[in-house]
Amino acid sequence: MNDAQPLLEVRGVGHAYGDPSLSKHWGCRDVDLDLWPGEVLAVVGESGSGKTTLLGALSQRLSLTEGSIRYQTVDGKVVNLAELSEAAVRRLWRTDWGFVHQNPADGLRMHVSAGGNVGEPLMAVGWRHYGHVRAAAAEWLERVEIPVDRIDDAPVTFSGGMRQRLQIARNLVVSPRLVFMDEPTSGLDVSVQARLLDLIRSLVTELGLAVIIVTHDLAVARLISHRTLVMKDGHVIESGLTDRVLDDPQAAYTQLLVSSILQG
């Protein structure tokens, strides 16, 4: 690991939907950012501002129309993600990255037991001992506060909060270094949100994870992120330390966004 080098170095990244030779509908464009190991970066903005597109492009789920992403692998080498083979990207997915979807049904196998869901990434990287897989799954259920006696129940029988915590366990079980989260707390009621954020925050600190979290909720950004990126119409209009951005917004749109929140 080279500490003088960011984990993720993003330059001029843009993704256009549709056939780029015909018409360009830019989901996001001209995005520059650096993400350092162990850092939590929030991407905020209104719906349709390109947050999720950016997350898709960074995690290689969407192709880059322009720009480059350089990633520092676990052995300290810096690679250009666009040049990696599909197999290499999948390897990153299995071992180095996690992706927490807004809707847990997108990130879980809803009819496979909780233990199977958490165990799948382990078996995908070559675990071939049932007892070990099961023990690791049980340990992770405990860490995300799901009763271990639910290990053989399928996520369809779980509440929304439990599903989301299960999805987090499934993503963290292979000890990734970088986790993408797309609105992990929306769709949950406020008390469950608070507990989930607490859990995410403690796991992130404990495991030293780097996280890019997309949210439209400024309170979420305030609570768990070190730095914040504000997006509008596919462009980054402001970025900086979270407290600075939220307490002393510079861009007009950020000021509007911050002032639109009811102050308690």
Added chain:
Amino acid sequence: MSTGLDGYNIGYLDEQTKRMIRRTLLKAVAIPGFQVPFASREVPMPRGWGTGGVQVTAAIIGPDDVLKVIDQGADDTANAVSIRSFFAAVAGVRTTTRTDEATIIQTRHRIPETPLADGQTIVYQVPGPEPLRFLERRETETRRLHALADYGLMYVKLYEDIAKYGHIATTYDYPVMVNGRYLMAPSPIPSFDNPKMHRSPALQLFGAGREKRIYAVPPYTDVESLGFEDHPFEPQRFDEPCAICGSTGVYLDEVITNDKGGSMFVCSDTDHCERAAAALTGADPQEVIA
């Protein structure tokens, strides 16, 4: 030399079609366990009744071949009898019920008890060629998983079995790894037969007519049934011998004998059963069964 039924090409299919299937077979043999798409044709039976196996057999059968067809191990069930007489008519080949006399054995759901030998070819009828299908419905995705040898998903199925039943409860179409590379569905043969595929001296061809896929295992190729280190693959076992011929270590079918819950277990391989019973009494095999 007989040329088969008047007005039909030998083996029913036209020469271009047979050539296409042979090309597919060559590719399948070259990449053991890999499912090769092919332009499945209509044959005079419904899809799902062994059309894939029939097309493979039609493409490889020649005038000197001796054909045996089994359905669940039996030579005398409707499907086996009609396919056998079909090829007797359209290819003019000799047919047999004896495993050791056959050069081509077309099978549904069994591998004969008599060990296959060098030079024999076994053709499996396959309903579902994709072992990952029940876990991943998208064909694009399963193809990608095969391409990247990303088979963690298959172990999820085995994990679920153990979590639910305490052991791997898959008893047929038990997934195998071919030549250490491709995950393959062995067609719905009982897991009892899986060990017979490993390093078999016979050429093993698999035809899925409805799904339009052909795959193959060349002779003497490793075929490993999946399992966990602490829950290894275990083929089914039977405690009793066959009620007719007394064979042990063979696959048995339950036959209902009356409506008061009575049943007996007999060999599913009728050829083996007849011969074992004959050896028992020293009589002619056909008379023992009659």
